[in-house]
Each structure stands twice: as C-alpha cells, then as structure tokens.
Amino acid sequence: MSGKNNRDRAKAKRVVQEQLAKERRRRVTLWTSLGVVALLIIVGLIGWGMATNQETVKTAGLTTPSVAVDEGTAFAVGTGPVKIDVYEDFICPACGRFESGATATIDQLVAANKVTVQYHPIAILDRASSTEYSTRSAAASAAAAQGGKFAEYHKVLFANQPEEGSAGLDDAKLIELGKSVGLTDAAFADAIHKGTYKAWATKVTDTAAARGVNSTPTVLVAGKALPSPTAEALTAAVASAGA
C-alpha cells in the first residue's frame, strides 16, 4: 500500500517538475527573443545614427571652390562640345593606369577643342592609406583648381601616385608638388595645411555615389559610361558622340 503511494507521489512530483521546467523554458525563450529583437533594432539604429553623424562631421564647414562646375562637384578642362566626366581617386591604381594610358589622348582632344573634361576627384579609398590620402589629395586638387592649376596639378599627383597601403604623400609633399606646377602662393599651402576643401571632397564623393558611381575610374562620354575606360574606348566614344 504505502509502496504504491510513494511511487505515485514520486511520479506526480516528476510531472510537476517537468511542467515547471517547460514553463521556465517558455519564459526564457520569450524574454530572450524579445530582448534580442530589441537589441538588434537598437544596434541598427545606432549604426544609422553614427553614419549620419559621421557625414555631418565630415561635411561640416563645407567650402566649395568657386571655380567648380557641375553643381560645384567637378573641375572643367577644355571647352569642346562633347562632355567627358572622369571620376577618379588619386590613390586608385586603376586610375593611375587610366591616366598613364589616356592622358595624351585627352590632351589632344582638349587641344583640338573637341571635348570638355569634367574631373570629379572622389575619395572612396581612404582606407587604402594611413592618412586618408584620398580625401587629402582630392582637397588639394580643389585648392589647385582655385589657384587656376587643376589640370597641371591633377597630372603631377598621378605622376607621383603613392602605393595603396602606404601613408600617401604628406602635406609638405602636396605643397611641393604644387610649387612644381606654379602654385607658389601662400593661399594654396594654407588650404592644404588647414584642410579647407576636405569637407568638399566628402561631398563630391557622396554626390558621385548618389549618381551611381561606385568605383574609380568611371568615365562617361556624353553621359554614357565606358564599360572599360581606355584611350581607344574614349576616342571611339568621342567620335560617335559627334566630335
């Protein structure tokens, strides 16, 4: 009698324990799930907030060079009828190759008054140097443009292109290269020391991205992107655009 009673009691106890454990699992699952969902939402919003904040900080004190064209995001070289847009990052190796291969062609087209080249110096490779060379060089090119020497300075920057993964050229070198193309006034050196046009470089980059430019070099002839930007492709596209 008492043996059976004990067994029943033990069984009942086990059932109750199992139910309690089940209840506990359900409670834990519910609260951890709610917690995790809330956490992920908050974390996502933090990311969004941080990006917005970074953008605000990086574009604070925006100074747009007065000589810039195309909504203040580019510098024009030449006055010909066919418009070429070139989006480049001064540290991008593919841009360096494009420049060394196509500069002579572009110079000829400009000299023959066939094209207007709009250079958009964008900074998408700040991580490729330890000093955010992309932004600093784009800003320096704006200072050069303001001094009336964009085309010359653009060339000399590519001729002295630093390697990806290096520290990039320092400010002293940027100023020295400016001097070599005739930018000898204090205003140029000052703009580089103060980083006057760095916010502008960020804005140009953002504008380019908004236009769907996601890599460099991106070259558009009469608004149409060249699938593979080379001197030959450029010549052909300019010819078919009617110049």
Added chain:
Amino acid sequence: METGLSARMTTGQVWISTAARLALAIVWLVAGGLKVGDLAASGRAVNAYRLFPYEVAKAIGAAQPFLEIALGLLLLAGLAVRLSAGISAGLLVIFIAGIVSAWVRGLQIDCGCFSTGGDLAAGQSPQYTWDLVRDAGFLLLAGILLWRPRTRYSIDGVLMGEQ
C-alpha cells in the same frame, strides 16, 4: 543499449551545433568588423547593387555592420541561438538574392560581403559563384542551428538550467 546510442547521438549533435554556432559567430564578427570602420563605404557597397535609392542604401549600409557584429556576439555567447540562427538565415537568403540579382543583371561588382565592395575596376571579374557557394555554406551552418539549437557553453543552456 538503445538509450545509450541515442544519448551518444544527441551528445554528438550538441557538439556539431556548438561548432556551427561558433563558426557562424566568427563569420558575422569578421564580416561586420571589416565594414564597421567605414560606414560611408558600406553604404556605397549597398548602393553598388543598384537596388535601393542612395539614401536608403546608405541607411542599410550603416546598420548592417552593427547587426552583423550583434548577431556574432549573440551566437558567440549562445543567447537566443534559434532566433539568432533564424535571423542569420534570413539575412543570408537576402544576401544570396542580392548577389543573384546582381549576377542576372550583369553588374560587375564586388559583393561587399567581407569588404566595402563597390564596382569592380576594369579587368577585374566578379566572383559570384564563389560568393554564392560561400553564402550557401553559411546558410547551412544557420540551418543546423535552426534545426538543433542546443549547444554546449551557451547562455541559453544556463538560463534553461541545463548546465
């Protein structure tokens, strides 16, 4: 005998799930960690898929690395493993769909999976096949955890009173 065998199988399964959990945690932590340093670039990587307006792409690109790191930490700690695995699987399916759509449309982009992506320079070829195989592998890890979320060394286990 039979209970012994099934107990051994369960133990084995727990260890397989534990390995899957830690592997997936590392995947998310690495993927997020490589993007979190440059949120603007992450936004441009999303924009390169040309699926969203730029402002939307920027918001997604900014939130994504943080979500990835959070999922990585949750899996590492073993908190809400089944839910974390489910969200991981959902994200991976979205990534796979994104890559397939880029491929189908003939876009020449870096998937931005473990980098800040963007269009490829001329002469570079996309690695879509490899990207998809890799993501499918990660999806398998998430699937294992969805199916058998019980793992060793997990906060879930502690909360459930198992360990």
